[in-house]
Amino acid sequence: MTYSSSDLTHSYIDGRWTPVTGTQCSPVINPATETPVAMLHHAGPADVEAAVAAAKRAHLAEALGSKDNRVALLERIRTGFDSRREDLAQAISLEMGAPIDLSRNAQAETFLIQLDATLDALHGFAFAETLPNGDHLIRQPTGIAGLITPWNWPIHQISLKVFAALAAGCPVVLKPSEHTPLNARIFAEILDAAGLPPGAFNLINGDGASVGAQLTDHPDVAVMSFTGSTRAGLEIGASAVRRGARCALEMGGKSPCLVFEDADLDQAMEKILAKTFPNSGQNCNAPTRILIEASAYHAAKEAAQRAAALWTLGDPAQSGDHLGPVANGRQFDHIQTLLHGAIAAGATVLCGGTGRPDGMETGYFVKPTILADVARKAEVVRQEIFGPVIVLQPFEDLDDAIAMANDSEFGLAGYVYSNDPAIQSAVIRQLDCGMVFVNGADLAPGSPFGGTKKSGIGREGGTYGIEEFLELKLVAHPA
Ligand code: NAD
Numbered sequence: 001m002t003y004s005s006s007d008l009t010h011s012y013i014d015g016r017w018t019p020v021t022g023t024q025c026s027p028v029i030n031p032a033t034e035t036p037v038a039m040l041h042h043a044g045p046a047d048v049e050a051a052v053a054a055a056k057r058a059h060l061a062e063a064l065g066s067k068d069n070r071v072a073l074l075e076r077i078r079t080g081f082d083s084r085r086e087d088l089a090q091a092i093s094l095e096m097g098a099p100i101d102l103s104r105n106a107q108a109e110t111f112l113i114q115l116d117a118t119l120d121a122l123h124g125f126a127f128a129e130t131l132p133n134g135d136h137l138i139r140q141p142t143g144i145a146g147l148i149t150p151w152n153w154p155i156h157q158i159s160l161k162v163f164a165a166l167a168a169g170c171p172v173v174l175k176p177s178e179h180t181p182l183n184a185r186i187f188a189e190i191l192d193a194a195g196l197p198p199g200a201f202n203l204i205n206g207d208g209a210s211v212g213a214q215l216t217d218h219p220d221v222a223v224m225s226f227t228g229s230t231r232a233g234l235e236i237g238a239s240a241v242r243r244g245a246r247c248a249l250e251m252g253g254k255s256p257c258l259v260f261e262d263a264d265l266d267q268a269m270e271k272i273l274a275k276t277f278p279n280s281g282q283n284c285n286a287p288t289r290i291l292i293e294a295s296a297y298h299a300a301k302e303a304a305q306r307a308a309a310l311w312t313l314g315d316p317a318q319s320g321d322h323l324g325p326v327a328n329g330r331q332f333d334h335i336q337t338l339l340h341g342a343i344a345a346g347a348t349v350l351c352g353g354t355g356r357p358d359g360m361e362t363g364y365f366v367k368p369t370i371l372a373d374v375a376r377k378a379e380v381v382r383q384e385i386f387g388p389v390i391v392l393q394p395f396e397d398l399d400d401a402i403a404m405a406n407d408s409e410f411g412l413a414g415y416v417y418s419n420d421p422a423i424q425s426a427v428i429r430q431l432d433c434g435m436v437f438v439n440g441a442d443l444a445p446g447s448p449f450g451g452t453k454k455s456g457i458g459r460e461g462g463t464y465g466i467e468e469f470l471e472l473k474l475v476a477h478p479a
Helices: 045-060 067-079 082-096 100-107 110-123 154-168 181-193 208-217 230-242 265-276 294-308 329-344 398-406 421-430 462-467
Strands: 010-013 016-019 025-030 035-041 128-130 136-141 144-148 172-175 201-203 221-227 246-250 255-259 287-293 348-351 369-372 389-395 413-417 435-438 470-475
Touching: 010 045, 025 082, 035 082, 035 181, 045 144, 045 172, 045 201, 045 208, 067 110, 067 154, 082 100, 082 154, 082 181, 100 154, 110 154, 110 462, 144 154, 144 208, 154 172, 154 181, 154 221, 154 462, 172 208, 181 201, 208 221, 208 230, 221 230, 230 246, 255 265, 255 398, 265 287, 265 294, 265 389, 265 413, 287 294, 287 398, 294 348, 294 369, 294 389, 329 369, 329 389, 389 398, 398 421, 413 421, 421 435
Parallel strands: 144 172, 144 221, 172 201, 221 246, 255 287, 255 413, 287 389, 369 389, 413 435
Antiparallel strands: 010 016, 010 201, 025 035, 128 136, 136 470, 348 369
């Protein structure tokens, strides 16, 4: 599939493709080749205004209608997915470097997974109820939803937010990452083909500092939902709260994984890497701080080296289960800086390390890396790295493990490997985070995704995702 740059010269506003009035452009770079594949035209202030105005008209007209109407609308969107599945997979691979098999089997499929989870939740959702005290509660759409999404699982994050907002009855203005606008364009084409009411879904492109900030600060936007860096999330949250708007923030993490001496170390390390390395480590809930009971530390280092040997790098356009590059040059530089710092401070490199892999001088490829013997407070332990890198650290006992795990500004996920139910239960209770995964288990679609502290505010997915876009209204009648 080839894209012409004209594909990215339009916003989608009020049910129509509308030429961008802004003057700023930025290239979309293929991270495997470091070459531009398209030119993104950023929305101007008038385009943001028009998108919010279209959403406002749709909101005032209650254009998304009844629950049955919204179910029918999401089902029409579902029928449009099949014919665009491969386009989505190709676009994501091209613009953020996901290997094509991962892009087909995981990245693009998240459209359908989140759509079905939203539909399931919507079918059973009660928008009105009578309380035991006789009063009534109704759940109404909060209003215009401003959605800002990142580049790492781009169609997943768009789907999680847009389907939940539409299910709740909120018209949306979506601003996807400026690094990955191609999949967002296809997403909009699928929604356009489904025949949504004008203004129910609007797409504007551009960077965070101008287009994203204008959307966030807009007085008519009633709820902001954001996924991305903690820096941007905290700015967006502060701005939303200042003007009395709701906000849901998903801001990433530095998730600890506690490995106890009774665990099968080879199995544990294989599962840990299978959660961290795919998508080149650009997964906000990845277990990246691996805390190992001191008595098993030496054996765990060897098991980690054996598990890492199974991972290779390769061309994302080629079929296979290799890793691709990281998504952009800034990401590559950030990872290298953290690796250099850790090694200078005395970390042992068990595999991988700094610099480009041999024979891969072009492309933002990062060697799958395992560091050991890292100081407890090292930057590489504290900062989200967003690359195929894990850090191994020993702990003395359960209390020490919990203290190390919770000594972080993040609180997204926690992982535990042990067959002892008492240890599992203590870890589940005491970790300060939004999700705990035991012995390599995974999250099922529709479960609430999100975290505590600087990992976020609120939850996405299924019923919990829809609730983020609803306002509770109490209704009392005379007795
Ligand atoms: P970012 O937060 O800068 O960008 C994410 C989205 O927010 C983009 O759409 C961007 O245009 C927008 N944005 C940025 N600043 C904004 C602002 N002030 N107001 C409104 N919108 C704004 O993230 P990034 O530069 O793409 O990545 C930087 C780091 O963020 C990564 O290294 C990684 O640690 C983290 N990250 C986390 C996730 C996640 O899933 N939690 C996803 C992507 C990146």
